[in-house]
Amino acid sequence: MKIQVRNLRKEFGRTVAVDNISFGFDSGHVFGFVGPNGAGKTTTMRIIATIEEPTAGDVLLNGVSITEEPELARKLVGYVPDLLPAHGDMTVHEYLDFFARAYGMRGRRRARAVAAVEEFTHVTGILDKHLKALSKGMKQRVSLGRALVHDPEVLVLDEPAAGLDPRARVELRELLNLLAERKKAILISSHILTELTEICNGVVIIERGRILETGTIEEVLKKSAPRRTVIIRLLERDHHRNPQLLRELLEMPQVDHAREVAGEIHFESSGDESAACEILARLIAREYRILEFRQTKANLEDIFMTVTQGGVQ
Numbered sequence: 001m002k003i004q005v006r007n008l009r010k011e012f013g014r015t016v017a018v019d020n021i022s023f024g025f026d027s028g029h030v031f032g033f034v035g036p037n038g039a040g041k042t043t044t045m046r047i048i049a050t051i052e053e054p055t056a057g058d059v060l061l062n063g064v065s066i067t068e069e070p071e072l073a074r075k076l077v078g079y080v081p082d083l084l085p086a087h088g089d090m091t092v093h094e095y096l097d098f099f100a101r102a103y104g105m106r107g108r109r110r111a112r113a114v115a116a117v118e119e120f121t122h123v124t125g126i127l128d129k130h131l132k133a134l135s136k137g138m139k140q141r142v143s144l145g146r147a148l149v150h151d152p153e154v155l156v157l158d159e160p161a162a163g164l165d166p167r168a169r170v171e172l173r174e175l176l177n178l179l180a181e182r183k184k185a186i187l188i189s190s191h192i193l194t195e196l197t198e199i200c201n202g203v204v205i206i207e208r209g210r211i212l213e214t215g216t217i218e219e220v221l222k223k224s225a226p227r228r229t230v231i232i233r234l235l236e237r238d239h240h241r242n243p244q245l246l247r248e249l250l251e252m253p254q255v256d257h258a259r260e261v262a263g264e265i266h267f268e269s270s271g272d273e274s275a276a277c278e279i280l281a282r283l284i285a286r287e288y289r290i291l292e293f294r295q296t297k298a299n300l301e302d303i304f305m306t307v308t309q310g311g312v313q
Helices: 041-048 070-074 092-102 107-120 136-148 166-181 193-199 217-224 236-250 273-285 300-307
Strands: 002-012 015-026 030-034 056-061 077-080 154-158 185-189 202-207 210-216 228-234 255-261 264-269 290-296
Touching: 002 041, 002 185, 015 041, 015 056, 015 185, 015 202, 015 210, 030 041, 030 166, 030 193, 030 300, 041 077, 041 154, 041 185, 077 136, 092 107, 092 136, 107 136, 136 154, 136 166, 166 185, 166 193, 193 300, 202 217, 202 300, 210 217, 210 300, 217 300, 228 236, 228 273, 236 255, 236 264, 236 273, 264 273, 273 290
Parallel strands: 030 185, 030 202, 077 154, 154 185
Antiparallel strands: 002 015, 002 056, 202 210, 228 264, 228 290, 255 264
């Protein structure tokens, strides 16, 4: 399954919510969709899920156009909104069964499909509970079950981790990893960027309806954060040598900036890993007793703060 967003545009009156964006991702991949509030993420996701119609452009799901064949495209997509709609006094089982019926399932096929998503999302213990009585975490599980009941090839999840406690977020992450292993193509938006770094293969960063960066996590990190930060910690009884170490680092051509932070030396380098090894070798040769020498890696949160300005339409 290949998902291609092509020159997508959406206007609401004079407001351009999505401004000619293009990106793609494949089966087995989890793609993060990142941007400030009002950037156009939800609008784009609703268009992919065939809930909104684009003003221009298209989305192809393995060649199936959402604009020309919306009914067929709808069968390929499962959509998880940021909030589970309240449906009166429906129980969890009634809710999932209703949507299985809506997708045209009948008889034993429907029963097997509903039972499968109930087991997969671990809601078998709350099937008789009413939706309005569920916690945020349980509602998200039910919402995911509804999106999966027709076994779609594409999953679109809008802020599924918002408001979840730490355990529920870990469990959601595990479910998404399992779905990716089952070759689902997953697009997920979230403001918890450190977690997206852990689970996503690629990312799209959007602001004011326009794409700022897109690609694999490695590509985006390398492009937007070319410098690496290295932290050095000497043995505690050698901390008196920190000022000398700081001066010697600043004399090295591979070092751009250096400073002391809480007894540690932090420096930035635009060199590669071999340059860092060379610096370490020089320091050891100068008889610095180094207890710790480690590189810190930029994550999506760092990139987000670098490339976005916080603007909304």
